[in-house]
Amino acid sequence: MLYYATEGIRYSQSLRSLYLLDNLYFFAGAASHELNLLEKRDSYFASCWFALKVEGNPVKIARFRANFDRLFDLDIEEIACEYVKRGWEKSQPLLFLSLFIIFLSLHHQLFHILYHNTLITFHHELP
Structure with a gap:
């Protein structure tokens, strides 16, 4: 199976x-x-x-x-x-983020919200 x-x-x-x-x-x-x-x-x-x-x-x-x-x-x-x-x-955050975004991209509105929130989050984490 x-x-x-x-x-x-x-x-x-x-x-x-x-x-x-x-x-x-x-x-x-x-x-x-x-x-x-x-x-x-x-x-x-x-x-x-x-x-x-x-x-x-x-x-x-x-x-x-x-x-x-x-x-x-x-x-x-x-x-x-x-x-x-x-x-x-396991230091694979980008892989999981990519998979999650692929799933959410099927629903444009959710993808749009997540994409902008993620960019804001990563911007604040950069040195």
């Missing part, structure tokens, strides 16, 4: 399509969970959560949140936050 889910993710990304991407990330995470590949699981589950948040369907978000809790006994928001935190700690 992990192979087919990751192939589906690659194909969706090559088409720049979000169609069923949340499901593909979920299944890749579930397969990684069964194989005890916890870092990969967290990566796939966090990506699933980000894709759901970008789509913004509250019914779908609630359904996935219930599935994470019921099937894996995991708090998906905690997994996503820890995943992002680990990325920052």
Whole structure:
């Protein structure tokens, strides 16, 4: 299942399509969970959560949140936050910022707000 889910993710990304991407990330995470590949699981589950948040369907978000809790006994928001935190700690903030901006760029208004706030934040952090 992990192979087919990751192939589906690659194909969706090559088409720049979000169609069923949340499901593909979920299944890749579930397969990684069964194989005890916890870092990969967290990566796939966090990506699933980000894709759901970008789509913004509250019914779908609630359904996935219930599935994470019921099937894996995991708090998906905690997994996503820890995943992002680990990325920052590994000195890859620009990679995570880039991925986050790509997700948000699908929603122009949110992208516009984030882009300007990020530039202001980075401007204040420069020496």
